[in-house]
Amino acid sequence: MSDLRLRRSVLYMPGSNQRALDKAKTLPADCLILDLEDAVSMEEKDLAREQVCAAVKSGEYGDRELIIRVNAPQTPWGEKDLRAAIEARPDAILMPKVSSPAVLESIADHLEALDAPDGIAVWAMIETPAAILNIQDIARASRDRRTRLTCFVLGTNDLAKDTWAQLVPGRVPMLPWMMFTLAAARASGLAILDGVWNDIGDVEGCRAECRQARDLGFDGKTLIHPNQLEPANTSFAPTEEEVRRARLVLEAFDRPENAKRAAIKVENRMYERQHVGMAKRAVTWSEAIKAKGQ
Template sequence: MTDIRLRRSVLYMPGSNPRALEKAKTLPADALILDLEDAVSMEEKDLAREQVCAAVKSGGYGHRELIIRVNAPQTPWGEKDLRKAIEAKPDAILMPKVSSPAVLESIADHLEALDAPESIAIWAMIETPAAILNIKDIAKARRDRRTRLTCFVLGTNDLAKDTWAQLVKGRVPMLPWMMFTLAAARAEGLTILDGVWNDIGDPEGCREECRQARDLGFDGKTLIHPNQIEPANTSFAPTEEEVRRARLVIEAFEKEENAKRAAIKVEGRMYERQHLGMATRAVVWSEAIAARDAESRG
């Protein structure tokens, strides 16, 4: 099985809440964003930084990918956040307000100056109108290995605030920006995560939005409450029917009589060679999820 990193459910946890940081060790999220920015008041910034970095250093989070979201470098806390986060050695550092490639170039300079371990990746929040307008160039920053860019995270709340777009059901005002950002991410081989669902009392609404994001092509969704994990995990997984059909397509193309054929018919439906790649991805994805589930049970 191809080694892939599942990021179906990526849960924000407030760094100022020690009980939340401890509880996160038991939650079935694929990844955790330990937050020093929006979820933390100005009075608790220093406390959150110490608690988050200590939690990452102490471990105990199992398979869960650990990401520290720092404050922007130009804020009073940004420089120290970045330095302490590097010392803690999370899987990634999430940078807010990445509105141009220059931001990533500056962070790369900081990483080099602080001798950051190569294992630490950089994730970028895409949450400003300027970021949408510059998204192709921001994505291209991945070509410079110094930036360590691996993932885009949509900040839909900030986009709504800055553009006056309404966060309505179906997200029609957001769809052009979402797809433009997704296309830029895919062009450069980046993971891309959808923004949050704000109504924690409506997990079914979250499920519907997760399914929309999955249909649009996103890898997963950022979350703000544990009751959103299950909707995300199930929505960003291929269904049993999708996996069954994918296996049939793979088996059909592997037959000797189909070795040179560009298109074949399976169960009355035509499939071209490009569908073989899509089928393979569905099977690999389902196997990765099964392995994760087995690991969690074991």
């Protein structure tokens, strides 16, 4: 786990829709991505920028993590987006189509030139075939603090478009890319979020895909509709049975008679010392969710 921040549900909100931005203040989302890019038409880019930055500055979103997805620096809106986002001071800026470490280095140069506060992190959209091929180098770029990189966000729709892979149930065509990206993220201590579920009318399909992503090891899932929040929040939380068993494992290893043992039996299952970290993670996540009241 890269940190203790809950990112089970990460909801995209179109920056041009003021009603949606207002509604987001009441939704049980762990994070909000206030979007200036794909969800906003060219004619509404300026309006979206103004509304999103005002929303972030308002301080009316509680403990939700706020991320602004900007347009790429080379677009007509990119430079204005970055300047405005820096002034608004979100928790992170989400950069689209990060396909190589050079993109992160360029973004770092832009942020330094604009005197961006240290507290603004960078999240990277992983959504091109080139990004998958370069993923280890992109993840390693986070070791240079100038890049501010803390999280990968999979763009599965763009990956499907560029590779011709089908978004089928179970996502077999995507699984190698998903796991390769996840391994690179974990090796460099990054958080990683799954791509979106497109069928907003199929809540159970969304739930199944959330559970799959959770089983694969993702921190959470990006979402496009409020009815997807409950499936994400429940799927990315440890079950009561997992927490119960985790507590038993921690208690067992804490006993004096087990202090020097590398492996012990708990309820007819064998556990090694490496399972202690996994058990602590389950308990910590459970306590964080309870503290949040969800």
